[in-house]
Amino acid sequence: xxxxxxxxxxxxxxxxxxxxxxxxxxxxxxxxxxxxxxxxxxxxxxxxxxxxxxxxxxxxxxxxxxxxxxxxxxxxxxxxxxxxxxxxxxxxxxxxxxxxxxxxxxxxxxxxxxxxxxxxxxxxxxxxxxxxxxxxxxxxxxxxxxxxxxxxxxxxxxxxxxxxxxxxxxxxxxxxxxxxxxxxxxxxxxxxxxxxxxxxxxxxxxxxxxxxxxxxxxxxxxxxxxxxxxxxxxxxxxxxxxxxxxxxxxxxxxxxxxxxxxxxxxxxxxxxxxxxxxxxxxxxxxxxxxxxxxxxxxxxxxxxxxxxxxxxxxxxxxxxxxxxxxxxxxxxxxxxxxxxxxxxxxxxxxxxxxxxxxxxxxxxxxxxxxxxxxxxxxxxxxxxxxxxxxxxxxxxxxxxxxxxxxxxxx
Amino acid sequence: xxxxxxxxxxxxxxxxxxxxxxxxxxxxxxxxxxxxxxxxxxxxxxxxxxxxxxxxxxxxxxxxxxxxxxxxxxxxxxxxxxxxxxxxxxxxxxxxxxxxxxxxxxxxxxxxxxxxxxxxxxxxxxxxxxxxxxxxxxxxxxxxxxxxxxxxxxxxxxxxxxxxxxx
Amino acid sequence: xxxxxxxxxxxxxxxxxxxxxxxxxxxxxxxxxxxxxxxxxxxxxxxxxxxxxxxxxxxxxxxxxxxxxxxxxxxxxxxxxxxxxxxxxxxxxxxxxxxxxxxxxxxxxxxxxxxxxxxxxxxxxxxxxxxxxxxxxxxxxxxxxxxxxxxxxxxxxxxxxxxxxxxxxxxxxxxxxxxx
Numbered sequence: 001x002x003x004x005x006x007x008x009x010x011x012x013x014x015x016x017x018x019x020x021x022x023x024x025x026x027x028x029x030x031x032x033x034x035x036x037x038x039x040x041x042x043x044x045x046x047x048x049x050x051x052x053x054x055x056x057x058x059x060x061x062x063x064x065x066x067x068x069x070x071x072x073x074x075x076x077x078x079x080x081x082x083x084x085x086x087x088x089x090x091x092x093x094x095x096x097x098x099x100x101x102x103x104x105x106x107x108x109x110x111x112x113x114x115x116x117x118x119x120x121x122x123x124x125x126x127x128x129x130x131x132x133x134x135x136x137x138x139x140x141x142x143x144x145x146x147x148x149x150x151x152x153x154x155x156x157x158x159x160x161x162x163x164x165x166x167x168x169x170x171x172x173x174x175x176x177x178x179x180x181x182x183x184x185x186x187x188x189x190x191x192x193x194x195x196x197x198x199x200x201x202x203x204x205x206x207x208x209x210x211x212x213x214x215x216x217x218x219x220x221x222x223x224x225x226x227x228x229x230x231x232x233x234x235x236x237x238x239x240x241x242x243x244x245x246x247x248x249x250x251x252x253x254x255x256x257x258x259x260x261x262x263x264x265x266x267x268x269x270x271x272x273x274x275x276x277x278x279x280x281x282x283x284x285x286x287x288x289x290x291x292x293x294x295x296x297x298x299x300x301x302x303x304x305x306x307x308x309x310x311x312x313x314x315x316x317x318x319x320x321x322x323x324x325x326x327x328x329x330x331x332x333x334x335x336x337x338x339x340x341x342x343x344x345x346x347x348x349x350x351x352x353x354x355x356x357x358x359x360x361x362x363x364x365x366x367x368x369x370x371x372x373x374x375x376x377x378x379x380x381x382x383x384x385x386x387x388x389x390x391x392x393x394x395x396x397x398x399x400x401x402x403x404x405x406x407x408x409x410x
Numbered sequence: 411x412x413x414x415x416x417x418x419x420x421x422x423x424x425x426x427x428x429x430x431x432x433x434x435x436x437x438x439x440x441x442x443x444x445x446x447x448x449x450x451x452x453x454x455x456x457x458x459x460x461x462x463x464x465x466x467x468x469x470x471x472x473x474x475x476x477x478x479x480x481x482x483x484x485x486x487x488x489x490x491x492x493x494x495x496x497x498x499x500x501x502x503x504x505x506x507x508x509x510x511x512x513x514x515x516x517x518x519x520x521x522x523x524x525x526x527x528x529x530x531x532x533x534x535x536x537x538x539x540x541x542x543x544x545x546x547x548x549x550x551x552x553x554x555x556x557x558x559x560x561x562x563x564x565x566x567x568x569x570x571x572x573x574x575x576x577x
Numbered sequence: 578x579x580x581x582x583x584x585x586x587x588x589x590x591x592x593x594x595x596x597x598x599x600x601x602x603x604x605x606x607x608x609x610x611x612x613x614x615x616x617x618x619x620x621x622x623x624x625x626x627x628x629x630x631x632x633x634x635x636x637x638x639x640x641x642x643x644x645x646x647x648x649x650x651x652x653x654x655x656x657x658x659x660x661x662x663x664x665x666x667x668x669x670x671x672x673x674x675x676x677x678x679x680x681x682x683x684x685x686x687x688x689x690x691x692x693x694x695x696x697x698x699x700x701x702x703x704x705x706x707x708x709x710x711x712x713x714x715x716x717x718x719x720x721x722x723x724x725x726x727x728x729x730x731x732x733x734x735x736x737x738x739x740x741x742x743x744x745x746x747x748x749x750x751x752x753x754x755x756x757x
Contacts, residue, residue: 033667034617036646041619041664061546062664063619066562066696068531069555073562081693088621104437132624151631158628169717170621231492234467234520247466247492343437344488344499346468355469357486370471372488380523406620409546409661547698548663555697564697 026054029391033062039136040405044382044394051390056383060376060408067410071369075334076102076176077312079369084170086371087407090129090350092121092161092173097347100255101356102176105343106310113301114178115257116294120191121164121173122256122347123287123294128157129350130238130280130287133402137277138209140399141218146205153201156194163187177311178304188295195292199285206281219273223385223397230271233381236374237352239401242279243271249348260297261290273400280402309336334364351375351402375407413494415440418462425455441499446485449502450512456489456498457517464489464498470514470524472532474557482506483532487514504534513539531556584610601739608652608678609735611640612727615651617671619658622685625717626657634720639727648674653730654707659687660700672707673756677742680733682726683709686716708750 032043041062047054067086071079083094096118103110131154135147158168164187165173165180174180183191209215225235227244240247246265250258266282268275304311312331317324330336340362346355355372378401386394419440422430429452431443444452456464468488476482481503490497502511513536514521525536526545533554536542544551553560563570587606589598614636618626629636630644645651648671660668672681683703686692689712691701703709710733713726741747 033664034646034671036644059545061544061548062661062667063659064546064661064663064698065659065694066555066698069562070694070696085621088624132627148632151628152633155628155631155633168719169625229519231465232519234518245492252492252495341436342441344439344469344497353468355488357469357471357488359473368473370469372469376523376527377520380520560697562697563695564701567701569701570695 024049031394039399040403040408042379042403042405042408046391046394048391053386053389053391053394056386056394058379058382060379062409063405064409065406068368068370071366073365075332075364076310076338076366077332078334079366080174081170081172083371084172085406086373086410087129087349087351087354087375087404088170089132089404090125091169091171092125093347093349094354095171095173096122096256097345097349097354098356099174099176100347101343101345101358102310103305104345105339105341105358105360106176106307107339108177108305108307108310110178110305111301112257112299113303114305116298117179117183117303118174118256119258119261119294120291121161123291124157124160124191124194126350127284127287128154129402130284133350133400134209134277134280135205136399137219137273137396138215140396141215143209143212143215146208149201150205153194153198156190156198160187160190160194163190175304175311177307178302180312180314182303191291191295195288195295199288202284210278210281216274218392219277219396219400221270222273222389222393223400224270224272225381225385226271229381229384230378233378235352235378235381237349237378238276238279238283239271239378240352241265242268242275244269249346249353253346255345255347261293263290273396276400336364338362338364346372349374351404351407352378371410373407373410375403376410379403379408413461413463413491413496415496415498418456418496418498421459421462422452422455426452439497439499441501443501443503446502446504446511449485449487449500450514450517452500453487453489453514454517456491462491463493464491464496466490466492467514467518467520467524468497470521470528472528472534472556474532476506476558478503480505483509483534485511485528485534509534510537511535512537513542515539530554533557602735604739605735605737609640609731612652612680612730612734613643613645613650614641614653614655614727615645615648615671615675617654617656617658617668619656619660619664620687622657622688622715622717625720626655626684626723629720629723634724636724636727639724639731641727648672649676651675652679652734653727654679654681655684656681656688656703657684659685659692659694660703661698662700663698665700665703665706668703669706669754669756678734678737680710680730681707682711682713682730684713684715684723684726685718686714689714692716706754707756708754 026047026049029046029048031046033041043059044056046056067082071082080095083098084091086094131150135150138146161171162168165171225243230240230243246267248265263286266279268279312328313324318328338360340360342359344357346353352374357370358366359368361367386397419433429448433442456462468490471486473484483504485502487500513525525539528534529542530544530547587598587602589596616626683689688703691699711726711729713722715722
């Protein structure tokens with residue numbers, strides 16, 4: 001925006017002040033950590049010239065829960081609830097990513113049916129995550145109706161998760177090697193109902209916002225970032241794809257039989273908020289196609305791989321047979337020997353490449369588990385993206401980046 | 411000819427010779443060990459060579475192994491060449507007495523917060539970092555909590571009896 | 578005939594054109610059915626709160642139509658999610674800025690006791706820094722549970738005497754937290 005370029009101050013990106021201009025005094029404005037429009041607890045200290053942001057510094061860590069240290073003291077099954085709380089809007093993706101990492105370490109090969117079931121679960125949670133982000137962009141521009149209507153759809157997704165694993169939000173879904181039970185007929189019917197009913201309501205939501213004059217004026221050219229700069233910052237996920245780079249872990253390093261499915265990667269051009277909104281809209285539609293394909297082509301077979309040392313026995317056996325009870329206890333409390341090794345595995349989460357770097361020394365708990373968290377990595381570009389824009393644009397940039405505090409701080 | 415792990419390794423060995431102290435491929439990911447003072451040379455070479463093009467820093471973290479005397483802390487870089495779809499892991503071991511290593515922020519802007527997190531957790535000082543201070547923990551914390559000698563729980567809490575929690 | 582449930586009137590003397598009851602009960606009734614919450618949502622419980630506020634489990638039915646993000650205008654501080662030690666002074670600051678009468682509900686295991694995060698960086702329960710009225714367990718609690726917690730707060734608010742906040746026990750409670 002040309003009118004603002006004359007206010008551009010000289011300073012380094014990361015908060016140090018070296019402002020040279022005609023003896024101007026800038027206001028310091030503290031945005032957060034508790035603020036209605038920041039969706040999560042993180043703080044930005046802004047230096048403002050009137051309404052324009054000259055520079056900013058982001059401080060995070062207000063919900064640091066020491067996941068990595070905690071994981072060093074918990075056996076493998078007890079790490080799954082911790083991974084839930086990383087990106088809690090799409091917990092199943094984190095759970096399955098962790099189970100895939102452990103299966104890579106153990107050398108467990110899952111049957112095709114498990115892969116297809118996992119794909120359905122992951123794509124449903126991706127839809128849930130993108131619904132949160134896009135409706136919240138609408139809320140931040142003042143359009144609350146989309147939020148209210150689309151959360152009803154999220155309730156339907158929650159009902160499906162509840163049928164599968166008993167929990168709505170922090171699902172702790174699946175087992176190492178597969179699932180604890182097959183999809184019941186009711187679950188499959190609920191997924192089919194969702195697939196038939198959701199597109200029409202989603203079109204209504206999109207029709208309300210996508211070509212809405214006010215919405216477009218508010219978010220086009222807001223918070224742009226170029227593809228090269230995004231790669232320098234190690235962006236991933238929809239934020240990177242909106243900037244023009246078509247990097248998707250599902251295509252680059254396919255896991256879970258994703259190469260069986262036919263889907264496109266939506267890519268934007270300028271990396272601004274409107275592109276991020278549109279990329280997420282398109283990704284929801286692609287996810288619907290993937291779920292339909294997986295459901296129609298679901299292979300026959302077992303819903304779990306053959307790894308009895310790491311697979312919890314069926315609950316009816318646990319409650320009736322002594323050996324199963326002891327075995328269940330041993331696996332959960334981590335009394336089973338693990339191989340030594342170091343492995344890095346990543347999956348495409350709602351926000352980008354979620355990576356698990358696991359070093360095991362043969363003990364009952366991981367020796368070192370590092371989470372590669374996409375939110376943490378791309379949020380460091382935020383001060384650069386909002387420099388020179390107005391305060392309300394900064395809020396929209398933040399909400400379109402889908403910063404989830406749990407994944408930011410871990 | 412598309413880049414493979416073998417070609418990457420041979421290019422590195424041709425250029426750096428003995429500086430590639432060891433190499434391995436655990437679970438299919440090429441892993442090399444490099445002395446800590448050559449880290450920027452190797453990473454810069456991998457990034458800037460047009461046929462290698464490792465332009466994406468996937469991750470930067472550290473590992474603490476107190477049993478290996480003289481080589482306690484490893485700084486681990488995961489790089490990814492998006493155009494060639496090859497990943498590589500680079501490890502640099504540091505002694506506990508002197509955990510200083512050059513910062514990669516000149517090569518990758520994304521290394522900024524990753525290095526701050528590594529400093530916050532392990533105390534590794536990155537020379538040349540524009541703003542090396544704590545990022546996730548409270549600012550007045552004196553210890554580096556991810557090191558193995560520090561406990562997980564807060565030692566000052568009085569309401570939990572360790573006997574009942576299996577500690 | 579509509580099947581809306583209306584709130585019961587308090588006990589009192591009724592006549593043509595007048596209704597006499599105690600001031601406490603009328604004010605309690607008004608306060609209990611128009612609680613303006615301050616959602617202090619930090620993590621996963623915050624998303625369940627968003628689901629509670631949305632159309633399926635509508636919290637606005639209970640009078641909480643207007644969420645107030647300004648502490649001065651809020652009655653109920655809903656702490657939802659983990660409070661880290663870095664965040665604890667901020668939480669206390671927000672509580673101190675709230676005007677009397679104020680109530681606190683701690684939603685979720687992390688806010689009540691630290692939850693599964695028994696680590697060096699997590700505050701093991703917000704009642705270490707501010708007084709709490711109702712604790713809602715769960716990880717995260719279902720929206721029905723959160724509404725149940727709000728209904729318990731409504732009971733507390735309805736039956737609170739107007740003189741309670743001036744009494745020495747209340748002042749001693751706040752003094753024990755270092756709050757004036």
